[in-house]
Amino acid sequence: MQWKQLPLGPLQTNGYVLFDDAKHAVIFDPGGDAEKLQAFLDDEGLTPQAVLLTHAHFDHIGAVDAVRKTYNVPVYLHEDEAGWLPEPSKNGSSLFIGQSITAKEADSFITTDGLLDIDPFSFKVLLTPGHSPGSVSFYHEKTATVFAGDTLFQEGIGRTDLPGGDHQQLLDSIHHQLLELPEETTVAPGHGPTTTIGVEMDRNPFLNGLS
Template identity: 60%
Template sequence: MKWEQLPLGPLQTNAYVIWNDSNEAIVVDPGGEAEKLFAWLDSKGLMVSAVLLTHAHFDHIGAVDDVRNKYKVPVYLHEKERDWLSNPALNGSEFFMLNKPIMIKNADKLLVKEQTLTINSIKFEVLETPGHSPGSVSFYVKEAGVVFAGDTLFARSIGRTDLPQGSHEQLLDSIHDKLMSLAEDTTVAPGHGPITTVQTEMDGNPFLNGF
C-alpha cells in the first residue's frame, strides 16, 4: 500500500490518496480543486474505487461529486451525518462559503458502527471518533501503521469543537480511547497540517496533558 497527502480546497484540507500495486486508489476527504486532484491521479496512472469521508464539513467534501461522477464510485460516510452533504447549514458552507454553498448528493454507503472495510484488498478499521462533529471517524490501516484521523487530532493540536454539534469532552475521549490506544509508532495523517505520530502527540501535544 502507498499513500500521499494532497492539500486541496479553500482551507487546504488534506486529501489522501491510498493505492495498491494494481493502481487501484481510494480518496479520503477530497476537499476541492477536483482538476488538480484528477491531474495528480492521472500522472500516477491511478483509478479511483471509492471515496471515504472522515466527516462532512464543507472543507472536506468540495470535490466529492466530481470524483464520484468521474469514476462512478461509492462515497462512505457515518450515518450520523447522513444529511450533511446536501445541507449547507449542517456542512458549514452556508456560514463559511457565503457565495458558494455546497449541496451534493448523499453518501452511497453509510457507516453505522465500528467495522472493517476491505477495499482494493486494503483493510480499514473504522474507528468512531466523534467530538469535532457527531459522525467523525478515523480510518486505521494497521498493516501500514497509519490512521487517517480527519479533524480529530493534529500535530500539536486537536480539532475545534465550537461548531454545531461539537463536543470538547467527547473529542478528548475519542482521542484518548481510540487514537492514543494505537501503537505508539502509528503515523497520524490529519485533516490539516503535517503528519505526526501517536508517540509525538502523546509526549508533546499541549491539549493532551496527562495522556
C-alpha cells in the same frame, strides 16, 4: 502500498490518496480542486475504488461529486451526518464562506466500529466523534497510518465550537480510540503536517496536561 497528501479546496484541507502497486486507490476527504486531484490520479495511472469521508464539513467534500461521477465510485460517511452533504447550513459552507458547497448524499453509511474492506484495502473504522457527531478515523495497518480527519493534529485537536461539537467527547475519542493504536502509527490529519501517535502522547498539550 503508499499514500499521497494533497492540500485541496478553499481551506487547503489535506486530502489523501492511498494506493497499491496494482494502481488501485482510495481517496480520503477530497475537499475541492477536482482538476488537481484528477491530474494526480491520471499521472499515476490510479483507479479509485471509493471515497472515504472522515466527516462532512464543507472543506472536506468539495470534490466528492466530481470524483464520484468521473470514476463511478461509492462515497462512505457515518450515518450521524446523513443529510449534511447536500445541505450548506449543516456542512458549514453557508456559514463560513458565504457560498454553497454541496454533494449528493453518501452511497454507504458507516454505523459502527469494525473492519471495512474495499478490495484490495482493509481498514479498521474508529468512531471518533467530538469535532462533529459523525467523525470517524480510518486505521490502515499495512501502512501504519490513521487517517484522522479533524480529530487529532500535530500538537492540537479539532475545534468543538461547531454544531454538534463536544470537547469532552473529542478527548474521549482520542484517548480511547486513537491513543490505543501503536505509538509508531502515523497520524494523517485534515490540516497541517503529519505526526505520530507516540509524539502526540508526549507533546500534545491538550492530551497530557501541559495546556
